[in-house]
Amino acid sequence: MSKISKYSKELKVFEAKVQEAENIIIVPHYNPDGDAIGSALALCLVLRNAGKNANVISPTQYPSFLFWMPGRKNLTSLGKKTESNPDIFKNADMLIGVDFNALSRIKNVAERFNNSDAYKVLIDHHPHPENFTDLLFSETDYCSTAGLLFEIIENTYLKQYLDKDIATCLYVGIMTDTGCFSFNSSNPNTFRIVSELLKLGIEKDIIYDRVYNSFSQERMLFMGHVMLNRMVIIPELKTGYIYITAKDRKEFKEKFGDTENFVNFPLSVKGVIFSAIFIERDNFVKISLRSKGSFPVNEFSAKYFNGGGHINAAGGESHKSLQETIEKFVESLQDYKTILKNYNY
Numbered sequence: 141m142s143k144i145s146k147y148s149k150e151l152k153v154f155e156a157k158v159q160e161a162e163n164i165i166i167v168p169h170y171n172p173d174g175d176a177i178g179s180a181l182a183l184c185l186v187l188r189n190a191g192k193n194a195n196v197i198s199p200t201q202y203p204s205f206l207f208w209m210p211g212r213k214n215l216t217s218l219g220k221k222t223e224s225n226p227d228i229f230k231n232a233d234m235l236i237g238v239d240f241n242a243l244s245r246i247k248n249v250a251e252r253f254n255n256s257d258a259y260k261v262l263i264d265h266h267p268h269p270e271n272f273t274d275l276l277f278s279e280t281d282y283c284s285t286a287g288l289l290f291e292i293i294e295n296t297y298l299k300q301y302l303d304k305d306i307a308t309c310l311y312v313g314i315m316t317d318t319g320c321f322s323f324n325s326s327n328p329n330t331f332r333i334v335s336e337l338l339k340l341g342i343e344k345d346i347i348y349d350r351v352y353n354s355f356s357q358e359r360m361l362f363m364g365h366v367m368l369n370r371m372v373i374i375p376e377l378k379t380g381y382i383y384i385t386a387k388d389r390k391e392f393k394e395k396f397g398d399t400e401n402f403v404n405f406p407l408s409v410k411g412v413i414f415s416a417i418f419i420e421r422d423n424f425v426k427i428s429l430r431s432k433g434s435f436p437v438n439e440f441s442a443k444y445f446n447g448g449g450h451i452n453a454a455g456g457e458s459h460k461s462l463q464e465t466i467e468k469f470v471e472s473l474q475d476y477k478t479i480l481k482n483y484n485y
């Protein structure tokens with residue numbers, strides 16, 4: 141069930157390069173989620189246990205429901221002061237990207253990542269990886285980058301440095317990327333990995349509580365507002381969507397991460413298999429798409445919104461107004477009318 145044996149050559153190279161390196165910088169994608177941060181911190185901690193000077197540089201801030209994560213003191217989120225600093229990767233002899241498949245996914249640091257002389261590695265589970273690193277671990281069979289990373293660690297000398305904190309970070313990645321094992325987690329190997337993490341002492345119920353029961357009161361009211369006033373269900377097309385205006389975000393004092401998971405609400409309505417959310421950000425509309433079964437939202441996103449992702453979870457951006465973006469989405473649904481009407485799940 142595990143695909144790691146395909147990578148025996150890469151594992152040897154990775155091990156040798158890590159042993160050679162002193163300063164290692166790990167980079168998750170911009171607007172990182174639980175898997176990007178969990179994988180980045182886990183890798184950082186295991187490398188630190190192995191005596192490396194490892195640090196994480198996140199292109200942007202990470203969500204507040206992860207502010208308790210082990211190892212976070214080794215993470216720098218680029219802000220206004222550091223955003224354009226040409227030297228962020230200056231002393232690195234190794235750069236490791238986690239949880240993204242294209243340079244554009246690290247946005248504001250892409251150019252500096254690409255121009256660095258450091259040895260580059262990518263560890264990811266998205267389809268169609270771009271070729272911009274010296275070494276590539278890319279396998280869609282894993283539910284999360286964290287799952288793949290666990291097996292990379294397990295199959296190198298780094299295994300001896302695993303501990304409870306590292307296991308906790310990896311579990312956050314697996315738990316969040318599978319919606320608490322509600323999707324993308326039917327591979328028995330996922331549960332083998334979780335079982336190994338449990339043996340390392342993770343407190344899974346506490347991790348769940350830290351991640352999912354950590355909202356502000358404003359966020360709960362925001363959620364109520366969204367469900368009551370901003371959710372549209374189109375039963376005949378088995379589709380639902382949510383839109384959030386800039387005014388809504390201000391009114392409910394949105395913090396980064398507050399809208400995480402809102403995109404899934406329409407999927408809780410019986411019969412709905414395709415859902416979308418449109419969030420009016422400062423210069424663009426952020427789009428997230430989710431589906432059940434074989435409806436490929438990554439293809440939909442690539443076709444209409446220049447985005448990508450996984451078959452059941454994808455995203456994109458629109459530079460049209462919120463209203464125009466929603467209209468385009470509703471029109472695009474017509475192209476899938478027959479498929480959606482006849483879709484069985």
Ligand code: 5GP
Pocket residue numbers: 173240242266427428429446447448449450453454455456457
């Ligand atoms: P989310 O909707 O949570 O932002 O992202 C869902 C999935 O789609 C993630 O796996 C993410 O990597 C991918 N994704 C999100 N936004 C974009 C985008 O603008 N372009 C591409 N290529 N992938 C995206």
Ligand code: MN
Pocket residue numbers: 175176239265283284285317
């Ligand atoms: Mn992921």
